[in-house]
Amino acid sequence: EAGVAQSPRYKIIEKRQSVAFWCNPISGHATLYWYQQILGQGPKLLIQFQNNGVVDDSQLPKDRFSAERLKGVDSTLKIQPAKLEDSAVYLCASSGTGRNIQYFGAGTRLSVL
Amino acid sequence: QKEVEQNSGPLSVPEGAIASLNCTYSDRGSQSFFWYRQYSGKSPELIMSIYSNGDKEDGRFTAQLNKASQYVSLLIRDSQPSDSATYLCGNQGGKLIFGQGTELSVKP
Numbered sequence: 381e382a383g384v385a386q387s388p389r390y391k392i393i394e395k396r397q398s399v400a401f402w403c404n405p406i407s408g409h410a411t412l413y414w415y416q417q418i419l420g421q422g423p424k425l426l427i428q429f430q431n432n433g434v435v436d437d438s439q440l441p442k443d444r445f446s447a448e449r450l451k452g453v454d455s456t457l458k459i460q461p462a463k464l465e466d467s468a469v470y471l472c473a474s475s476g477t478g479r480n481i482q483y484f485g486a487g488t489r490l491s492v493l
Numbered sequence: 494q495k496e497v498e499q500n501s502g503p504l505s506v507p508e509g510a511i512a513s514l515n516c517t518y519s520d521r522g523s524q525s526f527f528w529y530r531q532y533s534g535k536s537p538e539l540i541m542s543i544y545s546n547g548d549k550e551d552g553r554f555t556a557q558l559n560k561a562s563q564y565v566s567l568l569i570r571d572s573q574p575s576d577s578a579t580y581l582c583g584n585q586g587g588k589l590i591f592g593q594g595t596e597l598s599v600k601p
Contacts, residue, residue: 413589422497422581422591423537436588471536480525482589484536 382407384485386472392491398460401488405453405474411435413482414447414457415471423471429455462492496520499582499592507600512569514595516582519563523584526558528567531579531594541567572599 385404393399405412410431415423426445428435432452440447444463449455459466469489473482498517506512514528525544529537543549543556543565555568565584569576579594 420501420593422583422593424591425588428588480585480589481527481539481542484538487536 384472384474384483386470386485386488388488389486390489390491392493393462395464395492396461398458399462399490400456400458401470401472401490403455403457403472403485405455405472406476406483409474409476409483410452411475411480412449412455413473413475414455415473415484417469417471417487419468426457459490462490464492466490467492496590497582497584497592499580499595501593502596503598504595505598505600506572508572508574510572510599512572512576512597512599514567514569514580514582514597516565516567516584516592517563518565518582518584518590520584520586520590521560521563522586525585526556526565527583527585527589528554528556528565529581529583529591531581533578537581569597572597574599574601 412429414426417423426440427437427447429449432449447457469487471487472485475482496519528541530540531537541556543558549556553570557566577599579596581594582592
């Protein structure tokens with residue numbers, strides 16, 4: 381069974397530029413999560429989707445971050461405009477039914493210069 | 494106030510020893526508790542989940558949960574250098590909240 385796929389693996393941008401990350405969850409997983417992990421910290425949930433609906437986006441900085449999951453499968457996370465403090469690893473995870481165990485993708489490491 | 498607290502470490506143990514990792518949480522409504530291992534530069538991978546008070550064993554790993562004390566721990570027996578990583582404690586009431594992680598170093 382294929383795991384959670386993310387791209388790109390690395391991205392370097394200048395502040396005020398925009399960037400987008402893509403995630404494809406494990407086949408059949410209805411729930412998809414985007415996390416931000418700053419160096420030395422645990423992952424912080426940005427947004428959670430159940431199919432194509434948003435369950436929780438309380439910690440998403442909505443003035444600059446947006447996310448969508450139009451067909452209930454793939455998802456994109458966008459930052460526009462980026463700030464220096466957005467430098468982090470952006471992790472996508474998915475979970476199926478039952479105990480909500482989350483499986484993580486490899487992440488995208490973003491550096492904002 | 495942090496919702497999940499872990500000692501950041503680093504915790505250093507000799508090879509073959511028992512490593513003890515601890516975590517406290519504030520959400521009394523949490524039902525599910527997880528330990529993830531994260532190697533440097535890699536994504537978190539689940540190593541243990543626990544849902545009921547008491548102990549749960551899986552190979553060299555034992556998770557312990559005490560809901561009354563809002564405390565969850567992970568014991569790693571016969572620690573190996575390959576266990577050197579950051580261990581993330583997570584608890585899920587509504588959403589999954591992670592601690593900051595404990596860095597474990599197992600010295601040969």
